[in-house]
Amino acid sequence: MDAATCAVETFGEEGPPVAAVLGLPALAHDYKVGMLAGASPWARATPPGGTVGAGHLSIESRSARAERLVGATSPVAGHVELHAMTVENGAMRMRPLDDGLEVAPGGHVEIKPGGYHLMFVDRKQPLREGEHVPLTLEIRKAGMVDVGPVVERVEASAPTGRGRQAGPDGDRTR
Numbered sequence: 001m002d003a004a005t006c007a008v009e010t011f012g013e014e015g016p017p018v019a020a021v022l023g024l025p026a027l028a029h030d031y032k033v034g035m036l037a038g039a040s041p042w043a044r045a046t047p048p049g050g051t052v053g054a055g056h057l058s059i060e061s062r063s064a065r066a067e068r069l070v071g072a073t074s075p076v077a078g079h080v081e082l083h084a085m086t087v088e089n090g091a092m093r094m095r096p097l098d099d100g101l102e103v104a105p106g107g108h109v110e111i112k113p114g115g116y117h118l119m120f121v122d123r124k125q126p127l128r129e130g131e132h133v134p135l136t137l138e139i140r141k142a143g144m145v146d147v148g149p150v151v152e153r154v155e156a157s158a159p160t161g162r163g164r165q166a167g168p169d170g171d172r173t174r
């Protein structure tokens with residue numbers, strides 16, 4: 001995969017009803033696990049062809065200890081990798097973060113275009129605008145958390161929130 005391929009992939013915005021499951025205030029597209037809170041997961045719709053896709057979200061820590069996003073899984077992909085985008089000699093490149101991504105105590109991490117992304121490798125189905133992508137994040141200490149990124153337009157560079165009407169998994173608020 002090259003950087004161009006990578007840049008075409010992204011995520012939709014919106015978390016699944018994890019907050020509700022945990023008995024926390026259910027903000028439609030936010031989620032919480034342990035002392036970490038996340039917001040606005042989103043993916044970019046995938047163009048015809050291709051076998052990858054990418055997702056984004058923000059993570060905020062209210063923990064006194066360092067946390068680490070170590071991986072993610074999704075039924076729509078053979079596997080999900082955490083990638084960093086960097087510029088080398090004027091060209092965008094991406095590399096896998098084999099040790100995951102640290103979330104410092106009280107820190108804030110943005111997984112967004114041009115920086116980090118969660119990459120769907122061996123994608124099994126298209127990511128269609130308005131749909132939610134099942135995605136589970138693995139946080140080293142806090143555990144697993146389901147997030148349901150909403151798929152935005154193929155050219156989107158940030159979440160719009162449009163998918164909120166449909167709700168996580170497309171039916172939460174129906």
Ligand SMILES: [Cu+2]
Pocket residue numbers: 006054083094117119
């Ligand atoms: Cu990538």
